[in-house]
């Protein structure tokens with residue numbers, strides 16, 4: 001599949017860049033943040049100065065959020081891989097995200113009821129599902145459902161995460177995984193890039209099917225490890 005391959009290349013390059021840049025940017029950010037806090041405590045500030053400082057602070061926070069996402073991306077090279085049960089990761093992540101889902105009118109239906117063992121890092125894979133669940137929840141206006149399934153297909157496990165959200169156009173699907181691509185006011189546009197990168201590190205694949213107004217399905221395939229076979 002040609003599109004999937006191109007995205008993998010791109011994600012790899014982005015990861016390398018992230019590793020070298022993220023740390024360097026965080027240091028000056030911390031310094032500026034410190035000075036903004038000092039200025040905020042000055043007496044006799046005009047209203048204009050106060051609101052400017054407030055804006056500076058929130059924009060710095062936004063920049064930090066982006067850097068934090070970048071750093072977790074850079075760190076996600078093949079570290080501490082162990083044999084882990086995908087079912088367990090999905091269950092834990094669904095539990096963590098449950099309050100956020102309920103708050104937004106989304107029901108998460110987890111149909112994964114047998115173990116699937118893959119080699120990987122538990123917290124990285126947790127990040128993948130967390131990001132996909134969050135995106136699903138945020139794509140649903142009003143009430144909706146996210147359904148998770150997993151099946152064994154030869155040497156791989158295929159996990160599907162379907163939402164009944166607003167869906168994406170062909171153009172939007174192509175931009176998925178591009179850093180800073182977001183359609184949300186508070187978005188960082190890092191979530192799917194992180195997912196692609198982590199799955200790529202585990203020699204897996206992500207495919208997306210989406211229809212505007214109907215919903216989106218993410219299909220992740222990961223190689224099963226010896227314990228399973």
Ligand code: ADP
Pocket residue numbers: 131135136139163165166167168176177181182183184186187188189190191192193216
């Ligand atoms: P963010 O969530 O910060 O915007 P992501 O990389 O996670 O960044 O997602 C990028 C964009 O892709 C989102 O802003 C949204 O427009 C689109 N998107 C991602 N997942 C879904 C989904 N399940 N349904 C509809 N659109 C989605």
Ligand code: MG
Pocket residue numbers: 131134135190191192
């Ligand atoms: Mg997201």
